[in-house]
Amino acid sequence: MYLIKKSQLVCSRIIIALMFLVGAQSVHAQTTAEERGKQDFVTYMCYGCHGFTGQGGQTDVAPRINVDVHTAESMAAYARNPGGRMPPYHTEAQIPDQALRDIYAYLKSLPPSPAWEDIPLLND
Numbered sequence: 001m002y003l004i005k006k007s008q009l010v011c012s013r014i015i016i017a018l019m020f021l022v023g024a025q026s027v028h029a030q031t032t033a034e035e036r037g038k039q040d041f042v043t044y045m046c047y048g049c050h051g052f053t054g055q056g057g058q059t060d061v062a063p064r065i066n067v068d069v070h071t072a073e074s075m076a077a078y079a080r081n082p083g084g085r086m087p088p089y090h091t092e093a094q095i096p097d098q099a100l101r102d103i104y105a106y107l108k109s110l111p112p113s114p115a116w117e118d119i120p121l122l123n124d
């Protein structure tokens with residue numbers, strides 16, 4: 001009869017755990033910047049004031065995040081040192097640079113807003 005030694009069992013468990021880890025890593029590597037940014041927009045609470053697509057809320061909450069005007073760098077610089085009521089995200093611990101770049105990629109990937117002339121309700 002073949003007996004499995006305890007050390008072999010521990011060893012195979014470690015190998016299985018490593019296989020899971022490698023699998024999880026490659027799944028993560030396959031996510032796009034846009035997908036990560038969409039998640040980061042929620043994780044770092046941007047959506048709470050700016051809405052899920054950065055569209056902005058009522059004027060007394062937060063404006064639209066205007067990625068037509070912003071570059072990735074200027075948007076990140078703003079988040080690190082906002083001017084007014086927005087809470088500052090000064091450090092990497094508050095939000096990593098990578099997350100800010102991914103958030104920008106996410107917002108940039110969204111379809112542009114229609115011109116006001118093309119919205120019937122605004123032309124009545």
Ligand code: HEC
Nearest residue numbers: 044045046049061062065066075078079082083084085086
């Ligand atoms: C607690 C509410 C709140 C949260 C959370 C928040 N913001 Fe803001 N944000 C504001 C407000 C209010 C303004 C308008 C300017 C001001 O008062 O600072 C603003 C302005 C901005 C602007 C300038 C708008 C423009 O297009 O020039 C950018 C960029 C921005 N926010 C990005 C972010 C990002 C990215 C996050 C998440 C990492 C975030 N904000 C989280 C409230 C918020």
